[in-house]
Amino acid sequence: MEGYIMFFLLVTVSAIHIPTSVIEPSVDEVYVTEGDTATLVCSVTWPGRLIVIWTRVSDGNPLTIGTLVYTYDERISIQHSRKNDWNLLIRNVKLYDAGKYVCQVNGKGIFATGTVLLKVNVSAIPIPTPAFKPSAEEVYVTEGDTATLVCSVKWPGRLFVIWIRNFGVQLLTVEESVVIPDSRISIQHATGANDWNLVIKDVKPDDAGKYVCEVYGYSIRKMVLLQVNAVNESIHFIKTPSDVWVKKGQFARFECAATGRSTPTISWSKDDADDFPAAQERRMHKMSDSDEFFIMDVTVNDAGVYTCTATNADGSISTDVNLFVSYDGEDAKST
Template identity: 30%
Template sequence: MQQQQQQHQKYSEWRNLWYPNFEDFSRAEAIAGGAENNTITNVTVQLGATAYLHCHVRSAIDRTLSGAEQVSWVRRRDWHILSSGVFTYTNDERFQILHAEGSDDWTLQIKYVQKRDNGTYECQVSTGQGLFSHFVNLQIVVPEATIQGTRSGEHHVDIGSIIDLVCVIDRSPTPPQYVFWYHNDHMINYDTARGGISVETVPGPRTQSRLTIRDTNDADSGNYTCSASNTESASIYVFVSEGDNVDAILMRKASCAMCLASQLVIVLISTFIGTMR
C-alpha cells in the first residue's frame, strides 16, 4: 500500500512538472497511450513559416540539473540530436534554441519550414529521477489554390465579353498577403493601358481572389494561373473567340467523327465482300 502511494506521489509530481495548470493533462495522457513520462503536443505550421516547438520544464526539474546541457531536442525521424542546452548540433542554420535564463521554456525554433520538417520531435530532460520526454508532432501544411469551375481545365468566352475567374486558397492557417495572377507566365499588370482589368481579394480561412477582364479580345486567350507565396498554384486555359466560330468548330468535330465512322463501315464491308469471293 505504501509503495503504491509513493508511486502515485511520484506520478503526480511528474505531471505537475510538465503541466503547472494541469488543465489539458487528461487529453495529452490519452494521446500518449498511457506512457508514464511522455506528453504530446500537436503543432501545425504553414510551409515557409517559422515553427516554435515549446518544451516547458518547471523549476522543480531545473533544480536537479547539473547544467543546461541536460535539456536536449531530438528529431525522431533519424534520431538526430539537434541540441543540448542552448547549443545546436546541426549544420542547418534554420534550427535554433530559444531560452532565457531563469525561464522554464526551452523552445526549438525552425525557420522557413519545409515539407521534410514534418514529423515528431522529442524534448529530453535528464534528471536524477530519470529521463523525462515531451513529444511535439509537427505538421507542415501546404496551402492549395483552385480556380472554380475548372474541372475540364478550359474556359470559353466570346470576344467582347468578360473573363471572370475566381481563385480559392484552402489549407492556409495564415491568409496570404498577396494573390498573384499570371497570363502565359507573365504577371498581370492591373494598371496597363489596356484597362478593364481588376482583381478583388478577400483574405480569410478560405481566401478568395477574383480576376475580371472586360472587353476581351484574341490576345486575352491563353493560360491563366493563380498563385500565392508558399502555395500550390492553379491554372486554367481560356479560349477567347467568336461564338459562331466555336459552334462551327464543334460541328466540324462532330462531322469529322461521323465521316470517320462511315469510312470505317465501308472498309469493313469491302473486306467482308472480298473474303466471300
C-alpha cells in the first residue's frame, strides 16, 4: 500500500502600508487683498515619483503640471523650493481670481486631491491726507527783527489751520484770526492758497521756542523752532548807514540811529578824526529832529570812511560807511 506524505507551505504576505494622507493638511481658505500675491499651498507626502497638477474648478483646464505653467497668465507660477512643496503663486491678485483651486496628485497607484478656496478683498482706496511742503524747521532771527514761520500745506481744498506754542500750551491763531492779545503777531495767508505763515514782528528773546502748525481735523502737525539772537540791551543800532556815491558839488546823506537803556548820542568822524574838511568848512549838518547827517557841496576831499558812533551811559558802539566822490564826467550813484 502506497502512502503519501503531504506538506503544506504557508506563506504570510506582509502588509504594504499605503499612506492615507498624501496631501498634508494646509490652509483650506486663503484671504488676500487685491493687488497682493496669493500662495496656495500643496504639500505632498509620498516616497515615489508624482505628478502634481493645479486646476481651477470654474474652468477645469490645468494651470500647471509639475513645474510647467499651462496658462498664458504671466502672474501664475509654481513654487517648488522643497521636494514636497508644489505651491501655486498668483501675483497681483484680481477680484476675478477668487474661487476654488484644486491640487491634484497623480502617481503609480495613487490619486489624491486637495481644494483651496481663494477669497479676494477689495483693495482699500487710500484716503488722501494733507501734507506739508518742505520748509525750514528752524528759524533764526535777531532780536527786533521780524520772524516768518512757514506753514505751507499740499491740499486742493480749504483747510482749518491753527498755530500753537509749545505743543498746545498756548493757542496763538485760528485760521487768520489771532486769539492772543499781541499786536506783533499776524497770519500771512493768500486767498485760495494753503500758506498759513505765522509772522512775529519786533521779536523778543522770550519769543524763542517751539511753534506748531496743525491742520485741525487731520491730526498732522509741523514743528518750527524759533531761535532768537539777543542784542545787548545796553545799546545797539536801529539804523546803520549805507555807502554813498555822489558827484562833486552834490550833497551826501547818511542815516544812523541807536537805542539803549539810556538814549544814546550820535557823533560822526572821518578817517578816525573829528576835524575833517566838511566840519571845518561848516558844510556838515546833523538834523536834531531826525537820524540824518548831510554834507553839502561835496568836494573830492570829502571822500573817505566816515564813522557813526553811538554813546550812552553803558558805553559806545561804532559803524563805518564809505563816501565816494566822482569828478566831472565820471559816473556816480545818486543818493
